[in-house]
Amino acid sequence: MKHLHSLFLEGWPDDFPVCHDGSRFVSWREFCGRIAILSEALKSRRESSWLLESEDFLQFSIGMFALLYAGKHVVVPPNTRPGTLELLSSAYEARCSCLASERLPDQPALPEAIDPDEAVIDLYTSGSTGEPKKVRKTLAQFEAEAVVLESQWGHVMGESVVVSTSPHQHIYGMLFRLFWPLFAGRTFDTVTCSHPGALRERMSMFRDAALVATPAQLSRLPELVDFPGFSPKPKIIFSSGGPLPKAAALLFHDQWGSAPVEVFGSTETGGVAWRIQGRREDSDLWSPFDGITVRQSESGALLLISPYLGMRPHEMEDRIEVMPGGRFRSLGRADRVVKIEEKRLSLSEMENHLDGHPWVAQAALLPLNGRRSSIGAVLVLNGEGRQRLAAEGPRAIAGLFRKFLSANYDTVLLPRYWRFLERMPLNERGKISNQALSDLFVKKKACFPAIVNRHVEDSRKVVLDLEIERSLAHFSGHFPEMAILPGVVQIDWAIRYAREYFHMAGKFSSLENVKFLALVLPGARLQLTLAWDSDSGVLEFTYANSRRRFSTGRIVFGKEE
Amino acid sequence: MENLKNEIKKLIVESLELEEMNPDDIGDDVPLFSEDGLGLDSIDALELGIALRKKYQLGLDSEDSSVREHFSSVNNLVAFVLGRV
Structure with missing residues (x-):
């Protein structure tokens, strides 16, 4: 274990492989050398706050x-979209990326x-108000977290190389991929695996690997790879950003021997609790990390007392139920901040953003849960927008609005479904009715049967094999x-299909x-014949099966107009 | 070839539950993962991977690092499926 704040005094052996950069291992000696050179160059600069992106x-x-x-203050943006960097432009004085190409002095002292x-x-994280919310961390906090993680899982990690599918620019990646490995003397992989092929390739390069991932990726992995045969398996998997669905956790449990270690936390608080789901009924409960106490506030929210926050009680936006013994069950978030595939989004913030668009009179957003979580957008447009x-x-x-939002938001967060209304649906208290909004996104049910087979006998006769699916719109409501x-x-279908197959222009x-x-x-x-x-x-029609006729009739059409 | 192309377009629309979109609306060379094209995201990439695997028994877990390119357009997907089946 080496302290992160005196890393170069204590030091790892010169040939210790700090990381693998995709083509080779980078030694401790080289890593320190590059830091020393850049740090020296930074010391001679006046600017104190630097964007690292x-x-x-x-x-x-x-x-x-x-x-x-170099004693500089580091600013890590939530993403590198031009709109976001523009919003943060007053938060930093210089960009670290602009320095890399400058002439640098010869090897300085560490x-x-x-x-x-x-x-x-x-x-930065999305707050519930509007602007990205700044969260100030210190190296001391990361160090304290690394100590806790190492004491909890260090023995399972052993000499694993830390491989990851999650980005390094957020707190989870920063802690699990950079600070913890450097503190504990484990090699980290600098490649972020975006698909399972890359993951397998990276893992097979190292004798043992630990995987740092998110629920979005982990829950789909069993369907993307030959799961039982996937080899080599990671020694341990971490999942953070949101809860891992129980079904996915159980697949890992059954096929790989253990479900991922899930970490509950936030940018503001750092790590709060952990769990490993399994077949035991209480395995969905979260256990607070060593030194952390979790209570339930009067409003039912999580009240955290954590050494990372100086032991000052901090109320989180998650609603919880605390069990005897201190473990707790999470009941979801209380504010208008939602998680879309682990990415945190303030609905109010994005609504404000849309309200600022020149065509928008009013915007309302809501989370939708289908095959995947996504955002539905309901817009009332002004005159220009309506034109x-x-x-x-x-x-x-909708495409233009998505593009407009993409200047500030990650693609995953962009609304997938759009509705344009004349006015917002209001409830009896004059507030926008959430029920009416969500009704707008209920899937349109099919109005026509599935055609399984068709025989066109000649220009005057056609036979269609129909499957009358239960999901047809007509089965709801007609005869309750x-x-x-x-x-x-039945008559409507006969006319519709007849017009498709025959030349029928009359009314x-x-x-x-x-x-x-x-x-x-x-x-x-x-x-249907x-x-x-x-x-x-x-037009003569008959609906029948091999045993009986269901309906027959003649439909008369007027002369062509 | 033309059939496979339409089949893949249909698969994209259906498996990703794209709205207001017919398979025919997707151009063969339109970039799938760009806001100038279809605007699909990283989750869609995973979902599409699952759908392709189910339909064509494609192994996407091979050590092939050019997945990003295979997934960049319908034409590339067609070539990818033809090369693997």
């Missing part, structure tokens, strides 16, 4: 330590110790006490001899 994790790591050891409480790193909508159609306009296919729908004129002989129930398979006589303008 490198996508390259090795560059980022070197930049981080060079800045801290920096000595620094005061870990004075080594400041500013992170553009009429001219270009909803899809194109009993789901049957209404006769008027509907009358029905003759229509008989409904038996009820068509959900799930039925039947044959259509015969068209263009001379008389008569």
